[in-house]
Amino acid sequence: MTELVDALRAIAVLLVVFCHASQMSGAALHTSWGWLGTYSYFGVLIFFAISGFLLYRPFVAAHAGGHKAPRTGAYARRRLLRILPAYWLALTILSLWPGVEGAFTDRWWVYYGFAQVYSVNTLGNGLPVAWSLCVEMSFYLFLPFFAMFVSWLVKRTAGSRLRWWQTEATVLFIFACVGVVGEVFVHDRTTPYWIENTLAGTSDWFVVGMGLAVISVAAHNGAGLARRVSGVVERWSWLVWVAAVATFFLATRVFDVRDLTSGRPGVYGVSTATWLANHVGLGLAAGLLLAPAVLGARGAVRWVLAWRPLAWVGLISYGVFLWHFPLGVWLALQGGYPKLHGGGLDIVHRVHPGATFVLFAATLAVSIVVAAASYYIVELPFLRLKDPRGGRGSTPASPSGGRSLGNERVAATTRLAAQHEPR
Numbered sequence: 001m002t003e004l005v006d007a008l009r010a011i012a013v014l015l016v017v018f019c020h021a022s023q024m025s026g027a028a029l030h031t032s033w034g035w036l037g038t039y040s041y042f043g044v045l046i047f048f049a050i051s052g053f054l055l056y057r058p059f060v061a062a063h064a065g066g067h068k069a070p071r072t073g074a075y076a077r078r079r080l081l082r083i084l085p086a087y088w089l090a091l092t093i094l095s096l097w098p099g100v101e102g103a104f105t106d107r108w109w110v111y112y113g114f115a116q117v118y119s120v121n122t123l124g125n126g127l128p129v130a131w132s133l134c135v136e137m138s139f140y141l142f143l144p145f146f147a148m149f150v151s152w153l154v155k156r157t158a159g160s161r162l163r164w165w166q167t168e169a170t171v172l173f174i175f176a177c178v179g180v181v182g183e184v185f186v187h188d189r190t191t192p193y194w195i196e197n198t199l200a201g202t203s204d205w206f207v208v209g210m211g212l213a214v215i216s217v218a219a220h221n222g223a224g225l226a227r228r229v230s231g232v233v234e235r236w237s238w239l240v241w242v243a244a245v246a247t248f249f250l251a252t253r254v255f256d257v258r259d260l261t262s263g264r265p266g267v268y269g270v271s272t273a274t275w276l277a278n279h280v281g282l283g284l285a286a287g288l289l290l291a292p293a294v295l296g297a298r299g300a301v302r303w304v305l306a307w308r309p310l311a312w313v314g315l316i317s318y319g320v321f322l323w324h325f326p327l328g329v330w331l332a333l334q335g336g337y338p339k340l341h342g343g344g345l346d347i348v349h350r351v352h353p354g355a356t357f358v359l360f361a362a363t364l365a366v367s368i369v370v371a372a373a374s375y376y377i378v379e380l381p382f383l384r385l386k387d388p389r390g391g392r393g394s395t396p397a398s399p400s401g402g403r404s405l406g407n408e409r410v411a412a413t414t415r416l417a418a419q420h421e422p423r
Contacts, residue, residue: 003311004293004294004302005054006311007293007314008050009046009313010310011289012043012317015043016129017320017328017360020324020325021037021328021360021363022034022036022040022360025332025348025356025359027355035256035258042248042286045283047132047321048132048136048202048206048209048286049206049212049283049286049289049290050209052205052208052209052212055140056209057213060214060217063168064164064218070144074387075144078386079140082379082382086318086319087130087133087322090127090319091103091126091127091130098327100126100128101126102122111125111126114133114134115134116134117131117135117197118194120192131197134198135199138199139206142199150168154168163223165214169214175203176203176204178203179200179204179207180279182195182196182202183196183275183276187276204280205282208290209287215229216294233291233292233296234295234298235298237292237296237301237302238300240292240301243288244286245285247285247288248281248282251277255274257275265278318371318375319379320364320368323367323374324363327370328367331359331363332348332363
């Protein structure tokens with residue numbers, strides 16, 4: 001199970017690197033396949049869905065009864081140790097060279113504190129890709145309080161006809177609506193544009209993973225509907241991925257929201273219905289892609305997800321994500337990027353045709369080397385401090401039962417959520 005999710009992380013980070021390579025080369029705007037480069041930011045949605053599943057599942061297991069929820073202190077320690085050391089290292093070094101802006105100013109705390117997305121004046125400074133980390137950090141902070149509320153609600157409805165998972169589903173639906181309404185407000189200019197890059201505009205993308213966590217626990221606890229869903233996903237995992245690709249294609253081609261002057265999604269140039277169809281469709285596609293990795297996969301899908309080289313790239317994917325953009329800009333351009341100082345290798349103008357793919361390969365290769373060093377030298381020592389007592393009291397439940405998820409997979413899921421959290 002761990003390898004399956006790692007492989008999905010690898011797919012996600014490969015998409016993100018390709019997205020930025022196509023933007024730097026101009027292919028996103030000037031080629032017939034540019035839409036694919038633009039919408040490869042879909043990898044970020046996969047990361048969000050993975051976070052929703054892995055972090056919420058232990059709380060769901062507690063809501064189902066018979067297990068303790070993760071302690072808030074232990075949860076916070078694990079999150080901080082996972083995210084901060086590698087991020088602070090990358091931000092500091094990349095501020096020195098090639099020179100991202102903001103970290104060494106009097107507003108340094110904004111960038112080291114994941115607050116740059118809350119103002120148009122700082123959004124895009126520091127590590128530009130860190131906008132999604134800011135969203136992740138707000139989700140980490142919000143999740144324990146959300147789980148406490150759901151736990152209270154489940155207990156209050158215990159004597160009613162509602163089952164615990166039905167209460168979960170209801171609250172998750174409401175939480176998803178927050179993101180949808182946030183997108184509507186941004187589109188209608190009711191709220192500032194930067195709201196789109198916060199939890200208020202992306203909650204539904206986390207909910208697809210949180211919903212899979214509910215299905216996973218309910219299936220283990222013997223809920224008939226959840227067991228049937230898990231069984232279908234496992235038995236027909238290839239068809240689930242086909243549905244994911246079809247949903248992605250529908251969201252990006254039929255409901256294309258690109259601004260053709262920049263090659264990027266443009267919130268104000270399309271109707272509200274088109275914008276929401278694109279937004280919600282991409283979230284559903286991420287959920288369909290994640291489902292076989294966490295509910296069960298067979299055949300070709302399992303072979304892809306179990307491929308060790310892909311899983312290893314997923315293992316170091318956090319570092320690849322952090323380092324690739326400034327390094328890619330340096331590789332791509334002679335004069336650097338407006339928020340980077342110094343020259344570069346100018347791959348975009350030296351290589352014709354196929355500059356996008358050369359740049360993608362070069363950026364990925366350099367980023368993997370740096371990310372591997374970051375993982376084994378910096379990240380891994382801190383990861384070993386996440387649970388100094390060996391996991392007592394902080395591991396998620398291991399519900400028994402479930403026709404399609406046996407005891408071995410239950411144990412793997414427990415280790416996955418307790419020891420191998422996102423990113």
